[in-house]
Amino acid sequence: MKPRISTKLAKFRPSLTLALKTLVQDRSSKGLPVYDFGLGETKGHLNDAIRAAGEAAFRDEETMYADPGGLPELRAAVLRWLGLENHYGPENVVITNGAKQALLNTFMAIANPADVLLFDAAPWVSYQPLAVMAYATPIMVLPSSSERLLIRPEDLQRNIRMRPHARLFLLNNPVNPTGQLYDAETVAELALVCAENEVFFVLDRLYWKIVFDGVAFPEPPLDEEVLPWIVQIDGMSKNFRRAGGLRIGWSIAPTDLSEAMINLQSHYTSGPSVPSQRAALAALESPYDTTLVTDLQRKRDLVLKHSRDIPLVKVWETPGAFYSFWDIRDALGKSTPSGWTLLDADDVAAYLCESVGVVTSSGAPPSAETR
Ligand code: PLP
Numbered sequence: 001m002k003p004r005i006s007t008k009l010a011k012f013r014p015s016l017t018l019a020l021k022t023l024v025q026d027r028s029s030k031g032l033p034v035y036d037f038g039l040g041e042t043k044g045h046l047n048d049a050i051r052a053a054g055e056a057a058f059r060d061e062e063t064m065y066a067d068p069g070g071l072p073e074l075r076a077a078v079l080r081w082l083g084l085e086n087h088y089g090p091e092n093v094v095i096t097n098g099a100k101q102a103l104l105n106t107f108m109a110i111a112n113p114a115d116v117l118l119f120d121a122a123p124w125v126s127y128q129p130l131a132v133m134a135y136a137t138p139i140m141v142l143p144s145s146s147e148r149l150l151i152r153p154e155d156l157q158r159n160i161r162m163r164p165h166a167r168l169f170l171l172n173n174p175v176n177p178t179g180q181l182y183d184a185e186t187v188a189e190l191a192l193v194c195a196e197n198e199v200f201f202v203l204d205r206l207y208w209k210i211v212f213d214g215v216a217f218p219e220p221p222l223d224e225e226v227l228p229w230i231v232q233i234d235g236m237s238k239n240f241r242r243a244g245g246l247r248i249g250w251s252i253a254p255t256d257l258s259e260a261m262i263n264l265q266s267h268y269t270s271g272p273s274v275p276s277q278r279a280a281l282a283a284l285e286s287p288y289d290t291t292l293v294t295d296l297q298r299k300r301d302l303v304l305k306h307s308r309d310i311p312l313v314k315v316w317e318t319p320g321a322f323y324s325f326w327d328i329r330d331a332l333g334k335s336t337p338s339g340w341t342l343l344d345a346d347d348v349a350a351y352l353c354e355s356v357g358v359v360t361s362s363g364a365p366p367s368a369e370t371r
Contacts, residue, residue: 008132027357032357034357054276063275069258069262070271074095074277075093084232087222087227095272096248096265096269105261106257108133109257109260111131115136116137117166118139121143122180125177139159153189153192168199169199175320175321182218187218191229192221194226194229200229204233205217208239212297235249240289304318346362
C-alpha cells in the first residue's frame with residue numbers, strides 16, 4: 001500500500017508542550033494530583049481592555065477579510081511597542097497567527113530547499129519541525145564551553161564557515177527552555193557575525209518583557225550594517241496574561257522580506273482573525289501590566305529556593321523567561337524505589353509525573369520532535 005502520509009509529516013510528533021496540556025487535563029479528570037510545570041503559559045486575568053476590544057469587534061461586525069499583512073493600526077502600534085518607529089515603517093511589520101507563524105514565514109521566505117538554518121545550542125522544541133516544514137535543514141550551533149549552553153560569537157563564526165548554505169541564525173533571548181539571557185554585547189557581536197557573512201540574524205524575543213532583577217532587555221543593534229540582515233519575532237503569547245490563545249504574533253523585517261512574507265501569508269491564512277488583532281491593538285495601547293514580571297520573579301525565587309536542596313539535580317539561575325532548567329545528569333542510571341532505572345530526561349519527567357503528579361517538560365534533544 002502506498003504511504004498515506006507524506007514522508008515529511010510522518011516523521012513529526014505532536015508538539016511536546018501542547019501534549020503536556022492534554023496530560024494535565026487527563027490526570028485532573030481522573031482526580032489524580034497534578035502540579036503543572038509543563039506548558040509555558042502566563043496565568044491571571046485577561047486585561048479588561050483586551051476583552052472589551054474583542055467584544056466590540058464582534059459587535060461591530062469586524063469579521064470580514066482584512067489586509068493579509070495585518071491591520072495598519074496594529075502594525076504601527078507594534079513599532080511603538082518595540083520602540084522601532086525610527087527604523088521601520090508599518091510595511092516592515094507582518095501580523096501573524098502567533099509567533100510560530102512568524103517563524104515559519106521567515107524560514108519559508110529565506111530558505112531554499114536544503115539550505116541550513118542555524119539555531120542556538122538549546123533550541124525551543126518547535127524550531128526544528130518549523131525548519132523541516134520550510135524544506136530546510138536545522139542545525140544547532142554547539143557552544144565550545146559548556147557554560148549554560150550559551151554560544152559565543154566565535155562558535156557562530158566557526159559554524160557559518162563550515163556551512164556555506166547557512167541562511168539564518170536564530171537566537172531566542174531570553175531563552176526557552178534554559179531561562180538564560182544573552183547580554184547586549186554578545187547579542188551585538190552575534191548580529192555582526194551574521195551581517196558580515198550575509199546570514200540573517202533572527203531574534204525571537206517573545207519573552208522580552210520577562211527579564212528579572214531590574215535588568216533591561218538587551219536590545220539588538222540596528223545600525224546600517226545589521227539592519228538589512230535582522231528579523232525580530234515577537235507576539236502576545238508570553239508578555240501578556242492569558243493571551244496565548246489570541247494567536248497573535250508579528251515579525252519586523254527588511255521590506256523585501258516582509259513583502260515576501262505577506263505574499264505567502266495571503267495564500268495560506270489571509271492574515272489572522274480580525275477580532276484578535278483588535279484585542280492585541282488594545283493591549284499594546286494600554287498601560288503595560290508590570291505585575292506580570294514581579295509575580296513571575298517571586299515564583300522564580302520560590303522555585304530556586306526549594307529546588308536547590310534536591311539531591312542529584314543542579315538548578316540553573318534564571319535571569320529571564322519563566323522556565324527552570326535542571327541538569328539531571330547525576331540522576332541518570334539510578335533506580336527509583338520501585339526499581340525503575342532512569343535512563344534519560346524523558347524517564348525522569350515521566351517518573352516525576354507518575355510518582356508525584358509533578359508535570360515537567362523533558363529537555364531531551366529536540367531532534368526527538370522530528371525523528
Ligand atoms: N518562540 C518561543 C521561544 C516560544 O517559547 C513559543 C511558544 O512557546 C513560540 C515561539 C511560539 O509562540 P506563539 O504561541 O505565539 O505561536
